[in-house]
Amino acid sequence: MKRLFVFAAMMIAGLSVFGQSTGAKNEWRIRLRGVGVVPQESAKIGVIGGDAAISNSFIPELDFTYFFNKHFAAELILGTTRHKVSTTASNLTAIGGAASANVDLGKVWLLPPTLTFQYHLPVGKFNPYVGAGINYTIFYGVDEGPVVKGLDYKNKFAFAAQLGADYDISKKMFINVDVKKLFLSTDVTVDASNLTPTSSPQLSSTLANLPADVKINPWLIGVGIGYKF
Incomplete structure (x- = not known):
C-alpha cells in the first residue's frame, strides 16, 4: 500500500512538472x-473445468486529474475492492x-491503480470526456475459503477505456458521472491437494498446481463530486 501512494505522488508530481514545462495552465x-x-468474468480451469463467478462490489474511489490545456488531461484513479470468488459447474468426480x-474459493482484494489520458x-458548464490508458492490478489479502488449501493470483497490466462528464455546480465544485x-x-493457481485421497499421490500432485486463466473484465460505474484548484 505504501508503494501505491509513492507511485501516485510521483505520477502527480510528474504531470505537474510536464505541464509547467509546456506552459500549460x-x-x-x-x-x-x-x-x-x-465483473464480466469467464475462465478456463484445468482438470476440473467449469467457469468462474466473481461478485459485484461497491467502493469509494479517489482520482486526480491534471489538465495540460482545456482539451487534454491525465487522470490517476485510486481505489481498492474485495470480491467473492467461486468456480461454477466444475467436475469433481475424480475426488x-x-x-x-x-467450489467456494473465498475472497480476494484487488488494488487497481489506473492512469488514463x-x-x-x-x-x-458541461464537460464530457473520453479516455484510454493503462491499469496495473495487484491481488492481495487472499482468503482461500473453506474448501481448497491455497490460491495464488498473478498481478497483471491491463488496458483501460473511459467515458464520463463533469457538470459545474459552482466555480470550484462539480458533479461527475464516469464509466x-x-x-x-489473471493467471490463478489453485492448490486443492487437500481434497484428494492419500492413495492417489499423482492426482494430489495435479490438483496442487491447478491452473486457471481468469478474465475479470470489470465495468466501473461511478458518480461523485469534485473540486477544481
Whole structure:
C-alpha cells in the first residue's frame, strides 16, 4: 500500500512538472466517487473445468486529474475492492464429488491503480470526456475459503477505456458521472491437494498446481463530486 501512494505522488508530481514545462495552465481536479464494480468474468480451469463467478462490489474511489490545456488531461484513479470468488459447474468426480459443482474459493482484494489520458470537450458548464490508458492490478489479502488449501493470483497490466462528464455546480465544485472498462485477466493457481485421497499421490500432485486463466473484465460505474484548484 505504501508503494501505491509513492507511485501516485510521483505520477502527480510528474504531470505537474510536464505541464509547467509546456506552459500549460495549471488546473487540477480531484473527485470522490462511489463506484459499482461489475465483473464480466469467464475462465478456463484445468482438470476440473467449469467457469468462474466473481461478485459485484461497491467502493469509494479517489482520482486526480491534471489538465495540460482545456482539451487534454491525465487522470490517476485510486481505489481498492474485495470480491467473492467461486468456480461454477466444475467436475469433481475424480475426488468423489459431483459432476457439476460450485467450489467456494473465498475472497480476494484487488488494488487497481489506473492512469488514463483524456480528451475533454467543454460546452458551458458541461464537460464530457473520453479516455484510454493503462491499469496495473495487484491481488492481495487472499482468503482461500473453506474448501481448497491455497490460491495464488498473478498481478497483471491491463488496458483501460473511459467515458464520463463533469457538470459545474459552482466555480470550484462539480458533479461527475464516469464509466470505465478494464480489460483485465489473471493467471490463478489453485492448490486443492487437500481434497484428494492419500492413495492417489499423482492426482494430489495435479490438483496442487491447478491452473486457471481468469478474465475479470470489470465495468466501473461511478458518480461523485469534485473540486477544481
